[in-house]
Amino acid sequence: MTATPLSTPLRRNLPHVLWLLLVVVIFAISASWLDPALGWPMYAVDGAHLGLVAINILPFVLIVLLLGALTRRVVLSSWIGLLLLIASHAANTAKLQQLEMPLLPGDFHFLEEIGSALPLFVHYIGTSLQPVLIALGVLALTVALFREAAWPLMRGWKRLAVAAVSITLGVGIIQGWTPWRAVYSAERLRFEPWSVVDSARKAGMVGNLVLYNWELAKRQELHPDRNAARELLRANVDGLREHLSPNSSSLAMPSGTQPDIVIIQSESLFDPARLNGAPKNTYLPNFHRLAKRGLSGELKVPTYAGGTIRTEFEVLTGLALAFFPGVQYPYFEIADRPIPGIVRTLSRQGYQTTAIHPNSGVFWNRNQAYQQIGFDRFVDERAFSKDDIVGLFTGDAALTDHVLAQLDQDGPPQLIFAVTMENHGPFDWRPGLDAERLAAMQMPAGLDEGGEYWMRNYLYLLGDADHELGRLADALQKRKRRTLLLFYGDHLPALPPVYQQIGFADGKAAKTQPVPWLLLDNRRKLAEHGPMDTTAWLLPSILLETAGIGGDRYFATLAALRDSLPTDVMASSSGLPGELRALGQLRFRNELEPILDTVLDGPVAEADVAIAP
Template structure:
């Protein structure tokens, strides 16, 4: 009846047809939001920021408009577009139900796997109830009915303008789905809500379709091709030094130390901030630094984006050379990612990741498997009753789990632990408010900024305490253990940093964090050196006596001069001299070839990395049923 009314009235009065189309488009947008469960059902979002609703519905509206131009049937066109959107939302619901995370653009690559055994694998996730299939059948019947019986809304002639408009809408849709950059003016974090580190939060606030388009537009463009000539030039210049670096013979696995790495959330030495030059908030860091190597750590992010630093440490690759990998765990789809973990595994290490949070956050479940971890002990595997301090798991619980996982016999172990207690926001109530209130605050920091700063200092004081406790236990072990401790980035205390300023007068986006490498059983001569996060694995392997990976040997050679170039994406770009710029350019190609698994082909046979069996999919470890969901002890 509605279709008959729209058809007859629009032909006599075009403005009535236009009004009906506008109402149908608005209804389509609202229905999209209703199915989405996010943007469309939030009244304040609809009235305060209607762009959220319209942006989320735009792909469907473009499809409906193009179909309308070609079929001239309004309800059929909007129905087909809504059915297409519904399919995406249904697949998303399946993924959320089974994996706990929404769709991201990389998931659509699974379509190409359907003819490679993927149909059987993915079919296992389909619902077993008959109702969804009956609903699909009803939709098909409805579409056929509309196609056969719905009157045309648009006149058949003039045909050319109608077909031209349909073609234009179709081109607009194709360019949008293809990620053509002009669309980024709408689909970005300034116009919509974008949290790159959380696909769930982005989809919840901006809508599923908007989140897919933003990830595609902002972070989905291809990498530049490496220049093999530039890579050869750098390797040639470094050849003699590479041979010296790798000259040391291999160490038997029973002589290798255990390695514990602690990535401490938002940790930095407060003494780089004005007002804290003489503070004693991190006494254990100071104590251990007197017997190890420590210093400033240049990282590729600020205030968030933990996985940027984490990726650099685990792979030895600088994200400076991968502009398309703003958030690598969400974008990398390789089954094998070369790096520290696989090099250690090839030397006989058991590799374990530990994190007291949801394993799907940051897509770590998939990423850690590709990086080469044997097991991932996540939140659900921690003992029942492990306490929070503030909003997140206390660092004490993480230290307890590290000590639980360490064994006194068997192969050498590599434990990579990711803390979370000091994660923002910093306005939540801690376990001990009196301890928090006792934290010193520089003059001029007041109100909310004061509260957030004190909460932050309270948590990193605990991180320092746990560093001391862990080191003291490791010092008493029979097996030697190397301990690497570092902060992933500075906290997002923007107003505090702007008010107090830094001792060196630097910009907060360029300010370095903190790192420490120590053997707790030895009283070594202290050493201070500034490095970048992507240099840490090379230094760690050197300290462990592992010299068989030429790429990490190269990072030790060129890293010191390139370290200051590592900074947060929005930080002012330093201006390197000509020689440094050449090394930087050449290292970019070397790094890209390394990630692609093509670097060793450019090396002379006697300076190549050893043929790591663990670097090939056919030599993957047996699947751990708890990988990503938390391994049992």
């Protein structure tokens, strides 16, 4: 019995089919090995897991097909697609290890500013030559593959068809066309936008990226619940009238005494005394000294171990990130319009406003975001010298010098907002630190040698941050002009070995731990009001109330709500009630004032009800 020969069209296309099958198998094995959600080894998974693997490698397969059509070099195209797959999963793994957060759509914005982002990210590689040698080997192999001969089968209409189909399918995935919503089913993949870590464990890295991208696009346009916001205001109308009246604050100074205001956001600052086995009365001596004459307490922040701009956004705007479902990186995702906040409020009061940060203005899109927030001026890394570097980044001492140099005894009042850099991770290596001082650091009990190494580096830099707080506060105390200093941490440091080995004294997870905050006034003691635990988005209302600065009814409203709503509600950085979210969304859209007018003036007017969403 003779075998039936393959038909001519099938025989001609067999190489294409075999190539595609080989790419799929290699990518499936690689993704399953790199992504815990996909299961390993392959033979141990069932059909549902194979389907999950398929949707997680599909975008990379489409990239290979497109590159194959464009270059006609199938080995080169497959190699580049595999590199992209491995690089994406490597970035995802590194982010999970450092920040306990998977790769998200906003992370790809760093590709737009790779020149400014690369100097920071390479610090996480350390001094090992192995990554450099691997990168050079990969580059050499990639260059060599460019010499691959063009595949004669990939030409003419086939080439155009493969390119067109690949682009169409890829755009459909990005845009969320209807057929793809069935393939990447949020229900089947158990996608939860409020818990991206859990979603990535269920849907895989790519599945989570696709679904989160659709969720973010769906929620970009806010539709505030005006009725909910109105009812919240009505329920607290007496407090609103009190706080909106002149000289309402018990902390307020007489009118005409506009103080200078300095805000310091201290990188990765937290109190190590919260750790199990930590020695008492040891860390942050200047902070605790100053807290005796200032307002202070624990601060809940909307990020963990990274994502500095999340806390920064809340403090500068008084808007909780929880007001914007799906938004992870506000300076990228909602900084395309003027943003109301404390900067614009003070500008209307005649303040000169300056932001200072010793990093590139391109990084985190701060150049554009600070303009939208309303700063008059932004002083970035170009104002600092290489001699200012401590370890890996510009030291806090140099930043303190710049802050003090900006303050002028004469002229209009100033707002200076400064973001430190010295204490930025990584903490698993730090060149140039004083060995004797490192060895003298008092360690929490229970850490192994590796954990102690991370902790010593962190405590060294934390000591610098605390020292500069003391130096700045003492200098401001001597000023003739009234000056307020707001100081707080942006998030916990990324110290995974420390948290895993000893944990926290309160028994809670690292992600739930607060950071310290402090508010000082060089003209009076504030500490008699007692500790005040709060959250980042409420800090500007506390600052303005303490400064005795009015003129912004949103911040006055927040002050009234702090007095009337339970502390655990107002001091939450997530899970806010719907009426508070509506209030913040209306503020962001500059649509809160008409509703405030109608609530404060009496019955709701028809004009208010008719405002378009």
